[in-house]
Amino acid sequence: MGRWEPNARERLAEAALELYSERGYEQTTVAEIAKRAGLTERTFFRHYADKREVLFGGSSALQELFVNAVAEAPEPVAPMDAIAAALEAVSKVFDDGRREHSRQRQAVIMANAELQERELIKLASLSAALADALRRRAVTEPAASLTAEAGIAVFKVGFERWIAEAEQRTLSQVTREALAQLKAVTAGR
Amino acid sequence: MGRWEPNARERLAEAALELYSERGYEQTTVAEIAKRAGLTERTFFRHYADKREVLFGGSSALQELFVNAVAEAPEPVAPMDAIAAALEAVSKVFDDGRREHSRQRQAVIMANAELQERELIKLASLSAALADALRRRAVTEPAASLTAEAGIAVFKVGFERWIAEAEQRTLSQVTREALAQLKAVTAGR
Numbered sequence: 512m513g514r515w516e517p518n519a520r521e522r523l524a525e526a527a528l529e530l531y532s533e534r535g536y537e538q539t540t541v542a543e544i545a546k547r548a549g550l551t552e553r554t555f556f557r558h559y560a561d562k563r564e565v566l567f568g569g570s571s572a573l574q575e576l577f578v579n580a581v582a583e584a585p586e587p588v589a590p591m592d593a594i595a596a597a598l599e600a601v602s603k604v605f606d607d608g609r610r611e612h613s614r615q616r617q618a619v620i621m622a623n624a625e626l627q628e629r630e631l632i633k634l635a636s637l638s639a640a641l642a643d644a645l646r647r648r649a650v651t652e653p654a655a656s657l658t659a660e661a662g663i664a665v666f667k668v669g670f671e672r673w674i675a676e677a678e679q680r681t682l683s684q685v686t687r688e689a690l691a692q693l694k695a696v697t698a699g700r
Numbered sequence: 701m702g703r704w705e706p707n708a709r710e711r712l713a714e715a716a717l718e719l720y721s722e723r724g725y726e727q728t729t730v731a732e733i734a735k736r737a738g739l740t741e742r743t744f745f746r747h748y749a750d751k752r753e754v755l756f757g758g759s760s761a762l763q764e765l766f767v768n769a770v771a772e773a774p775e776p777v778a779p780m781d782a783i784a785a786a787l788e789a790v791s792k793v794f795d796d797g798r799r800e801h802s803r804q805r806q807a808v809i810m811a812n813a814e815l816q817e818r819e820l821i822k823l824a825s826l827s828a829a830l831a832d833a834l835r836r837r838a839v840t841e842p843a844a845s846l847t848a849e850a851g852i853a854v855f856k857v858g859f860e861r862w863i864a865e866a867e868q869r870t871l872s873q874v875t876r877e878a879l880a881q882l883k884a885v886t887a888g889r
Contacts, residue, residue: 628820631817631821635820653857653877653878656860657854660857661885661886668842671845696847
């Protein structure tokens with residue numbers, strides 16, 4: 512291992528997103544990302560397996576946050592309330608300072624089929640982890656899987672709304688609205 | 701174009717699934733599929749772009765069936781009822797004669813990461829098409845996207861149940877049960 516670089520991981524992620532936005536994902540090399548961040552390629556590969564993983568570096572932390580919030584919801588709790596608590600915990604992490612970054616990341620992903628596939632896999636993995644967390648709380652099937660899928664649907668729709676142009680409300684607000692809408696449509700309204 | 705081969709498309713699909721189940725997807729070649737079906741490679745490529753597409757040849761018909769059922773649900777209809785009607789229409793197509801085929805296909809897909817990605821993309825595309833069909837019926841956002849995602853969640857969970865070992869109920873029955881469960885969990889029960 513080389514010498515310690517302060518915030519290397521974050522600097523690389525920021526540099527990568529800048530370059531993907533400016534030049535396109537396909538046209539950007541790891542060497543360019545490292546250079547923009549003022550670091551070496553060797554340092555890049557200590558933090559990320561490849562240039563795709565830079566965009567998904569936060570997904571295991573996100574999954575952990577979701578799963579822990581489900582595990583820690585106080586008893587007794589209806590499955591959907593445990594998911595609502597998890598959505599609230601996750602929403603707090605995405606504060607207003609992260610909105611522009613999230614917008615840029617989404618634009619890069621939507622422009623590339625391979626990145627879209629990766630995003631879908633991460634969401635499917637998140638849904639499976641949530642269903643697993645619910646089963647550990649004695650929620651049976653198919654309720655556990657359905658509640659997890661419903662939670663991911665709310666998260667996806669809320670997140671898309673949050674990063675829409677000119678949207679001012681917080682992720683918590685738009686996610687709560689999406690959850691209320693899901694409850695309304697499944698109730699047949 | 702060569703001479704007409706009766707049911708070439710179906711024969712190729714059956715041969716491919718047999719070989720993928722026996723030897724594994726990676727180990728099977730297009731030449732072997734064509735041979736097993738008693739056809740030429742040239743005929744294979746008239747029907748399918750590659751050996752992956754053989755497994756997904758039915759997805760555009762499935763999407764059309766879903767979207768048409770949403771479009772044709774009689775007015776006035778709540779969005780979730782339009783989706784329920786679509787699930788019912790689709791379920792009827794997967795009769796008991798297709799269960800073993802569906803089981804084999806699922807086993808092949810679950811054994812290969814690339815095929816799982818493909819399946820997720822097809823489901824995401826189906827969800828987007830359903831949301832679009834609902835918007836054409838004047839359902840607003842985010843209700844349209846949430847209802848579509850909820851419908852796909854019910855379909856996925858119902859389908860998995862239907863192909864589970866020893867499951868005897870029809871796809872209609874298990875899908876209706878999954879929808880009822882989704883309504884129960886989103887209502888907080």
